[in-house]
Amino acid sequence: MTSNLSRVLVLGGTGKTGSRVATALRRRDLSPAVASRRGPVRFDWADRSTWEPALAGNEAVYVVDSQGPDASAEVGDFAAAAARARVRRLVLLSGRPYGEIAGDGWLATEKAIQASSLDWTILRPTWFAQNFTELPEFFGTLWSGAGELRMPTGEGRDAFIDLEDLADVAATALTEEGHAGRTYVLSGARSLSLGQAVAEIAEASGRPLRFVPVTEDAYRAELIAAGHPDPFVDGLIELFRHIREERGAEPVDGVREVLGRAPRDFTDYVTRTDFSAV
Ligand SMILES: NC(=O)c1ccc[n+]([C@@H]2O[C@H](COP(=O)([O-])OP(=O)(O)OC[C@H]3O[C@@H](n4cnc5c(N)ncnc54)[C@H](OP(=O)(O)O)[C@@H]3O)[C@@H](O)[C@H]2O)c1
Numbered sequence: 001m002t003s004n005l006s007r008v009l010v011l012g013g014t015g016k017t018g019s020r021v022a023t024a025l026r027r028r029d030l031s032p033a034v035a036s037r038r039g040p041v042r043f044d045w046a047d048r049s050t051w052e053p054a055l056a057g058n059e060a061v062y063v064v065d066s067q068g069p070d071a072s073a074e075v076g077d078f079a080a081a082a083a084r085a086r087v088r089r090l091v092l093l094s095g096r097p098y099g100e101i102a103g104d105g106w107l108a109t110e111k112a113i114q115a116s117s118l119d120w121t122i123l124r125p126t127w128f129a130q131n132f133t134e135l136p137e138f139f140g141t142l143w144s145g146a147g148e149l150r151m152p153t154g155e156g157r158d159a160f161i162d163l164e165d166l167a168d169v170a171a172t173a174l175t176e177e178g179h180a181g182r183t184y185v186l187s188g189a190r191s192l193s194l195g196q197a198v199a200e201i202a203e204a205s206g207r208p209l210r211f212v213p214v215t216e217d218a219y220r221a222e223l224i225a226a227g228h229p230d231p232f233v234d235g236l237i238e239l240f241r242h243i244r245e246e247r248g249a250e251p252v253d254g255v256r257e258v259l260g261r262a263p264r265d266f267t268d269y270v271t272r273t274d275f276s277a278v
Contacts, residue, residue: 005059005089005175008032012064014039016134017093020167021062021174028171033058045074048081055085060174063092065109072108079116089119089180091173096126096185096248110183119180121173126187126248129160129269132201133278147209147278152219152237153194156244159187159251160197162264169258184254189263191249197266204267205275216241 008025012018013034025032035043035054043054045066055061061082065071079090092113113120128135166186173179192200198211214222216237223233242248255263 004177006030007057007059008174009035009041009054009058009061009087011035011043011062012093013041013062015064016128016130017163017166017170018062018064020163021170024164024167024171025174028175030175045071045078048077051078051081052085055082055087058085058087060089060091061087062170062174063090063113065092072112075109076112076115079113079118079120083117087118089121089174090116091121091123091170091179093170094122094124094183096124096187096252121179121181122183123166123170123173124183124185124254125161125166126185127158127160127243128163128166129188129266130163130273131160132197133273133275147207148212149194149198149209150212150214150219150222151194151240152214152216153240153243154213155193155195156246157191157193157196157249158243158246159189159191159249160266160269161186161188161255162266162269164268165255165259165263169255172258179258184258185252186254187248187250187252187263189251189265191246191251192266194243200266200270201275201278204270207275207278209275209278 008030010018010022010032013022013032014036018034022032022034033041033054035041037044041054042050044050045068063075063078065075082090090113092110094110110122113122169184169186195211195213198209202209220233220237223236224230
């Protein structure tokens with residue numbers, strides 16, 4: 001398909017997905033506006049005076065919401081502001097497990113985008129492969145010391161999505177025709193448990209890393225002892241339950257649907273990633 005939109009605003013542009021979406025757009029010879037509270041283009045969900053200047057002149061927006069309690073209302077208001085700024089297309093980062101089972105919170109943000117007058121595309125990725133290295137608040141502290149990843153996920157598997165694939169999908173949906181009104185569920189090519197994933201990482205990196213399945217109670221006690229607040233710990237336990245219950249274990253076709261090729265394998269992520277810090 002031909003590229004028809006070229007001026008793209010990337011919210012969360014310094015984050016795990018946004019930075020890669022911006023890179024994927026640059027590979028298309030575009031110059032995306034990279035926005036966040038501390039990014040080159042200032043954008044703050046909590047400061048609406050930043051919205052209009054960030055939107056000005058752009059035709060498409062990659063939307064990473066605030067994850068706060070008002071996220072869906074903010075996204076709805078942002079979509080209206082985008083329409084006023086003559087933006088034509090919004091691509092929302094949602095999530096596979098959340099959208100399907102977590103009730104109104106996550107779905108409300110999707111609904112807010114769907115209710116807008118703009119063309120929209122929703123991306124529902126499963127767990128990011130890059131969580132192993134780029135999600136310090138979830139994994140980082142637990143990797144440290146003994147090289148153990150202690151999680152209440154049991155033998156549960158997930159079809160981890162490589163964010164390079166997500167970025168290619170987002171860049172395509174942002175710039176090409178044919179994706180309006182579509183919701184793409186995105187996963188990697190193969191399901192693996194945390195234990196299998198850590199074993200691959202250990203082998204490729206030559207580091208003595210290992211996965212230790214723990215009960216939810218033990219996990220809770222460890223995180224509380226490490227100083228994490230109760231609501232944060234509750235949220236993590238709920239999220240990890242999704243993996244234990246294999247809510248995102250079935251590989252799906254979203255990457256192929258958009259890109260016409262298979263998703264990258266988890267091994268691709270492992271072999272090109274530096275694990276020396278974990
Ligand atoms: N991790 C997973 O496995 C997974 C799976 C499916 C879906 N998701 C979804 O992915 C989303 C997170 O995306 P990500 O991982 O790409 O982001 P991220 O790495 O967590 O980074 C967050 C980005 O948003 C910016 N940001 C934070 N608060 C902001 C605010 N109030 N206003 C404006 N910008 C703000 C940050 O930059 P500044 O700090 O400079 O503002 C940064 O660029 C979440 O909604 C999560 O539900 C995650």
